[in-house]
Amino acid sequence: MTEALSRYDRVLGCLVGGAVGDALGYQVEFDAWRFIEEEFGPGGVTEMRYNRVSDDTQMTLFTVEGLLLAQPGGEVESVREAYLRWLETQREPMPPLASEGLAAQPWLYARRAPGNACISGLAHGARPGVNPNSKGCGTVMRSAPFGLRFSPAEAYRLAEECSMLTHGHPTAGSSAGAFAMITAHLMNGEAPQKAVSETMLHLRRTLDRSETADALQQAYALAGTVPPGPNTCAPLGEGWVAEEALAIAVYCLLGTDEVRDGLVASVSHGGDSDSTGAILGNLYGAAYGHAALPREWASQVEGREVITALAGLLAEA
Structure with missing residues (x-):
């Protein structure tokens, strides 16, 4: 068991940590490792030169809002409606008059390379069955809040169902579900190794989850042999698809409890660096709490006041 922390510490750490990563x-994001190395040096991305968050944090916050507004049993529909509100932020330059909640926040209207499947799936009504061949990581990076609110099994179920609002491939669902389940185990105070192991056992129950289970198995093995560092996650892929993004974050989580080093490793690679960093930041925050995050990064990240307010509401719910 990790050190006893309050529920609020873990929720705040998860949401702020995700924004930091x-x-x-x-x-x-989109840069090859050789260009990252030229720009930041061989140590990787060790500076937050810009505090801007991407669609990963935006959609995570709308997931939180959807869960906060949901009636028992109506979580999927409430999250769907929240994602449709996010879609409008990607179409309009500023909040319309009389906007409420997150839709009234001007900073959330910035378009920061949103995923094609997220946009197209929502534009087509956000109903199960859309984009049947898509397994991009857009389902994973937004799913930590399910693990902050529900038991591991329920978090898995809801994250998997909500992934189908934009991505129809089974691996997109199982990866989102696995991420939410690991987060829920961490919220319960379980050590990262146990949280991941329990989730892998859950995944092995059916064959349609095998891609996600295999990716986590690779992450587990790599963490035991290669300490996380700049570009050491390359054997796991680039993170554009769901199981790869989750595997890279889990590799860093299991490979080091030094939060700064892990975050640097999770983004210092060619590929979907913001998503892998966001997923790991969520996991670190749920595991070790807000105080474990590098203070200079956590204090300046974009949207911190809104994130803090949502964390308070979610922790009380």
């Missing part, structure tokens, strides 16, 4: 990685 997102902002770190967004600085180099």
